[in-house]
Amino acid sequence: MDFALLLEKSILILILTAITLGIATYLTYGERKVAAFLQDRLGPNRAGIFGILQPIADAGKMFFKEELIPKNAEKWLFILGPGLAMITACITSAVIPWGSHLELFGRTIQLQVADVDIGILYIMGIVSVGVYGILIGGWASNNKYSLYGAVRASSQMISYELGMGLALIAVIIMSGSLSLREIVEQQSGWGGMQWNIIYQPLGFIIFFTCALAECNRAPFDLPECETELIGGYHTEYSSMKLGFYLFAEYINMFISSAVMTCMYFGGYNFPGMHQIDSQNLLAVLQIAAIFLKISFFIFAFMWIRWTLPRFRYDQLMHLGWKTMIPLAIVNMLLTGGGMLLFGK
Amino acid sequence: MSQLDTRNQDKFVSTETIDGEIATLNLGPTHPATHGVFQNVMKVDGERIISSEPTIGYIHRAFEKLAERRPYNQITPITDRLNYCSSPINNMGWHMTVEKLAGIEVPKKVDYMRVIIMELARIADHLVCNSVIGVDTGALTGFTYVFQEREKIYEMYEEVCGARLTTNIGRIGGFEREFSPVFMVKLKKFLKEFPAKFQEFDNLLTRNRIFMDRVIKAGPISAEKAMSYGFTGPNLRAAGVDYDVRVMNPYSSYGDFDFIIPVGQDGDTYDRFIVRQEEIRQSLGIIRQALDGMPEGKHYADVPSFYLPPKEEVFRSMEALIYHFKIIMGETPIPAGEVYHAVEGANGELGYYLISDGGRTPYRLHFRRPCFIYYQAYPEMVKGAMLSDAILTMSSMNVIAGELDA
Numbered sequence: 049m050d051f052a053l054l055l056e057k058s059i060l061i062l063i064l065t066a067i068t069l070g071i072a073t074y075l076t077y078g079e080r081k082v083a084a085f086l087q088d089r090l091g092p093n094r095a096g097i098f099g100i101l102q103p104i105a106d107a108g109k110m111f112f113k114e115e116l117i118p119k120n121a122e123k124w125l126f127i128l129g130p131g132l133a134m135i136t137a138c139i140t141s142a143v144i145p146w147g148s149h150l151e152l153f154g155r156t157i158q159l160q161v162a163d164v165d166i167g168i169l170y171i172m173g174i175v176s177v178g179v180y181g182i183l184i185g186g187w188a189s190n191n192k193y194s195l196y197g198a199v200r201a202s203s204q205m206i207s208y209e210l211g212m213g214l215a216l217i218a219v220i221i222m223s224g225s226l227s228l229r230e231i232v233e234q235q236s237g238w239g240g241m242q243w244n245i246i247y248q249p250l251g252f253i254i255f256f257t258c259a260l261a262e263c264n265r266a267p268f269d270l271p272e273c274e275t276e277l278i279g280g281y282h283t284e285y286s287s288m289k290l291g292f293y294l295f296a297e298y299i300n301m302f303i304s305s306a307v308m309t310c311m312y313f314g315g316y317n318f319p320g321m322h323q324i325d326s327q328n329l330l331a332v333l334q335i336a337a338i339f340l341k342i343s344f345f346i347f348a349f350m351w352i353r354w355t356l357p358r359f360r361y362d363q364l365m366h367l368g369w370k371t372m373i374p375l376a377i378v379n380m381l382l383t384g385g386g387m388l389l390f391g392k
Numbered sequence: 393m394s395q396l397d398t399r400n401q402d403k404f405v406s407t408e409t410i411d412g413e414i415a416t417l418n419l420g421p422t423h424p425a426t427h428g429v430f431q432n433v434m435k436v437d438g439e440r441i442i443s444s445e446p447t448i449g450y451i452h453r454a455f456e457k458l459a460e461r462r463p464y465n466q467i468t469p470i471t472d473r474l475n476y477c478s479s480p481i482n483n484m485g486w487h488m489t490v491e492k493l494a495g496i497e498v499p500k501k502v503d504y505m506r507v508i509i510m511e512l513a514r515i516a517d518h519l520v521c522n523s524v525i526g527v528d529t530g531a532l533t534g535f536t537y538v539f540q541e542r543e544k545i546y547e548m549y550e551e552v553c554g555a556r557l558t559t560n561i562g563r564i565g566g567f568e569r570e571f572s573p574v575f576m577v578k579l580k581k582f583l584k585e586f587p588a589k590f591q592e593f594d595n596l597l598t599r600n601r602i603f604m605d606r607v608i609k610a611g612p613i614s615a616e617k618a619m620s621y622g623f624t625g626p627n628l629r630a631a632g633v634d635y636d637v638r639v640m641n642p643y644s645s646y647g648d649f650d651f652i653i654p655v656g657q658d659g660d661t662y663d664r665f666i667v668r669q670e671e672i673r674q675s676l677g678i679i680r681q682a683l684d685g686m687p688e689g690k691h692y693a694d695v696p697s698f699y700l701p702p703k704e705e706v707f708r709s710m711e712a713l714i715y716h717f718k719i720i721m722g723e724t725p726i727p728a729g730e731v732y733h734a735v736e737g738a739n740g741e742l743g744y745y746l747i748s749d750g751g752r753t754p755y756r757l758h759f760r761r762p763c764f765i766y767y768q769a770y771p772e773m774v775k776g777a778m779l780s781d782a783i784l785t786m787s788s789m790n791v792i793a794g795e796l797d798a
Binding site: 083086087088089192196266267269273276278354355356357358359360361362363 | 415417418423424425439526528529530531532533536537540596597600602603605606778779780781783
């Protein structure tokens, strides 16, 4: 391992972390603006032009709020909960390929922090750890509503991870690789339009639904539904610890959209990409393409949140176990059969 | 908590639990979903409610007792604060009760004006209730759509009486002033634009699969049960009984109008929602008919001992001055007697039982508040339901804290 590679990766990690946090911050603003747009309101418009500084004001407020730890809470676990949620949310982005590669200073810089060949497995693993943040936080608060939220979150995430994993297996069968870069590269055919969604429409619908559930977004926002559980697992949290939970949710949303883009919508591939000769220009355009696709999915997440009511707990379980998982299995079998019959 | 646990232990029937572990959950009094101050101490087995023990009286303001110390015209502001989502109906119900006791005949025009205001109030109230059902299921957007329309209704109140929420609208014997031209313009604009906006809200929820799954069979009550509890209004009609005070016992010339009473089937949250949706449409029809058939005449009855004379008159004529003085001091002549008058409030039969001994204040006044009656059935309706259903049941019954506790 040479020093330059270390430096290159460190810079990439720094940039990526900054971007992830920045995006999460601005997603709060985006959410409020989208909500306002859908609800015929104005949304935040006081801080800066179009309220563009609102997230900074919000974050500042979060930092300076009084930090309250309930007397009967399990102190260390109470602190651990949001930390865990935040860490797991942040480290998932390591395996997402943001573009092919840049050629700078005579080096080939891969636009991916770690091209591990078990990329998807890594993401699924980290995401399943993410639920501990919510579970621990909800339990440690020593509040019944928080506990309800935590229990709901854990059971919901476990059920929907199964469907999600099964939907992904179909894609993996097709690509024969667990590496995200490999999967994305395989979708570059047909002038950059050979996206997996063409082969896997059902798989995508299952994955999208499960991703909504994984991020605790409406219509699956049972863990925190304010009208029943008053915020659920984060009822007792205040100041930046609450901020961490909220941030983690937005980062998760961003990462889910990125994974969805990579798995089904061709990642950084875009039509007409093969006509571009300059590698650096291509890389930049690829980054733009993937972010455009991610933004679209994030908008879809928000759109759904502000349109649909939420499920009831038992209905959620029914949907997960009786609809999503069987469908995912059928999809997996169909894909497997298709691969067996027609080959690649 | 342990005190609550041991209280009324025999009341809690703990059958069919999953693992025998029952928790106590304190829902309220400051729970955001209760839309007011209600407390429910619930025994829950996981998400399932085994029993619920409501506590009422958090905002009891002793209105019935207060009314015994107030002259008749000063009781109107008290009625504002019963069901504060539709104050005008409460106000006019009270005015009609006093008119009934004093034997005052109001001109037809006053009846029609009252009908318009009361139906506007009914629309406003139903909009709040239905959009809040949406909010409680997690669909926040419909709420913002219809609240803009409710705002327009409030602007119309403002045009008639100057107030928005606690309206104190009208007077005993009629209206304080004629409907202004601005009001008429606003009303006509509302009648023209509201149906489309309302349809938008309807499209968002009524046939939404998730919404239907959530509200169908949530908090049902049978017609028999509902009647034995004394349910009235949309909640009784949702259970399938076509009882409506406007038709059964017409007041304020409701007999002149042509409208349908929607009835439901199962008495669940969805039926209550649908009945209210349809009633909004019917109310619009009533307003249109009242507007078209508005008779000529004065906007007040000729009862100088109840209806304040115009201020210029007070300064010029002695008679007016005397009446003015007497009304303000609460020295209005009223016969001794006993009278019950009920109006179809936005969420049920709102009755006023008034006993007068001929003095300056009522001897006794009792409000028959529909919410008080609905809330008694609440523990039974949520028994065995999920926690989410319990929240929906409460919002769909439209229990308003101010009316419940009076």
